[in-house]
Amino acid sequence: MKQGTTSFSEDELTLADRLLRLELSLCSTWWGRCKVAWHKMTEQVLDKLHGDYFSQFVGTVEVVIMDNLLASFEKVAATKNQALSAYRTWGLIRSIGKAEAEGSMSRATWYRHKRIMQEAGLTWADFNSGNVVPFRRRTIELNAPVRSWYELRLAA
Numbered sequence: 542m543k544q545g546t547t548s549f550s551e552d553e554l555t556l557a558d559r560l561l562r563l564e565l566s567l568c569s570t571w572w573g574r575c576k577v578a579w580h581k582m583t584e585q586v587l588d589k590l591h592g593d594y595f596s597q598f599v600g601t602v603e604v605v606i607m608d609n610l611l612a613s614f615e616k617v618a619a620t621k622n623q624a625l626s627a628y629r630t631w632g633l634i635r636s637i638g639k640a641e642a643e644g645s646m647s648r649a650t651w652y653r654h655k656r657i658m659q660e661a662g663l664t665w666a667d668f669n670s671g672n673v674v675p676f677r678r679r680t681i682e683l684n685a686p687v688r689s690w691y692e693l694r695l696a697a
Contacts, residue, residue, distance in 0.1 A: 556693050563592050588686070610661065617660035625655035626650075 549557070554592070570605045574577055576585075611628045618624035630651075633642040643651050659665075 553690060553693075556690075560687065562695070563591070563595050565594050586674040613661040614657055618657045623653065623657065627661075630654040631658060631663070 610631065611624065614624035614627050614631075615621055618627060630642060630646070631654075633645065637645075646654075687696055
């Protein structure tokens with residue numbers, strides 16, 4: 542019997558690459574002690590087992606919503622080199638503060654990098670008091686699996 546092939550779009554592969562995958566393997570020893578036969582397990586019971594098991598290790602997971610900042614800079618900058626320079630300026634702001642970073646380069650360069658950072662989605666609230674405010678965080682719900690491409694697109 543010949544197996545079929547499945548192909549995915551670049552968009553689907555990019556979305557799937559951002560998933561957190563936690564697999565629970567219930568071995569024969571566990572099933573031997575279980576009072577319910579495997580074929581009578583409901584999806585809800587299996588979801589609860591999965592959640593109970595991984596919650597002891599993971600708890601609440603928070604991820605920084607930053608994606609790839611350099612890629613965001615590349616989308617709005619005239620050249621890749623300008624994007625990389627703006628990214629380095631962003632790193633400099635994080636390490637020594639806005640005022641010091643601004644004073645370390647020419648006025649034209651500073652304003653070009655500032656424009657790139659703002660067009661990429663950073664606001665000056667992110668650079669408050671010379672310290673970059675941490676990016677917004679998004680909590681990952683352990684018992685909220687993605688079961689379809691539609692759900693994955695909604696979660697992205």
